[in-house]
Amino acid sequence: MEQALNTGNSLYDPDMGAGNGNRNMTDLAGFLSLQTIDGKNNTFSISKEAYSDTSNVVGKTVSLDLKGIIDWTDLALEKLEKVYEECLDANWDGYGAMPISRETYSKARKLLRMIPSSLPRPDISAEPDGEITFEWYKEKYSVFVISVGGNNLITYAGMFGKSNKIHGTEYFANELPEIIRHCIRRLSH
């Protein structure tokens, strides 16, 4: 429950809090609902992917309403932080990779928060040039990958079957570019 409120921001960074403002509302709603779980309100949104259909709160087991979209943002942010920490030093891959910079981490957080939780959660990794990668994977020949560095550019590439390929670069400011949204949706259908 504490994790839903913990943004993990130890330093102020304007990009860290940017993105989809609804996320903060979701977290807050979850928190407030949890506070009243012992009372009448036992239906609320769950902000973690790891959950169960019952919860033991102050000694009582209550049923939770699991309908609707599960917000995976907190889980993804935790994974992002882990990847960042693992790739802080140069040569993290054993082949001379560049370290992930604080700025790249910050942009990746911003970008992650722009991805609607109605879309599947990406796998998070890193590339040798120090960019952070989000991957949506269905099968060997159905995969979509985006990466972000210290600027506001997304580099993307994807395969939707052996013969359907797409790649390019998109600028992002305050919302996820439509082409990226479209490709993620295309993969999940």
Added chain:
Amino acid sequence: MSSMKLQDMTSPLECLARFILQKKWYRADKTIRHNAFMPNQNGEVSVYRTKSLTCQQINEIGRLHVAEIQNKKLLGRAEIVVSSILKQDLKIEADPEPHPRHANIIGWPTDKSKRKMIAIELAAEAQLHLINNP
């Protein structure tokens, strides 16, 4: 040894090994991620020719000449056939340091999204061989 010479010597069906030192390069379903084949800052992907070698011998090269030098554990290798690389208009250049079988995949496009696209395709065609580390 020039890239031409190496290509002359290799069959399109010959395998090359990309040694894996980190879990970020493969997925839980034992498929390989594109970042295993993304070139480094010098525009190279380091590989080893595996022709006529047993799995044990291949892994030994990876352990001695790749992993231990970097103080890392060898997790496995991604094997890819030469034809998959040549099909992408990439070249294979012999680079006999640190080992006579060492080579680099070169000739990557300057546009990063194209490099990413190629890396995705190479990863999809490569086979993962993990080592059962204790």
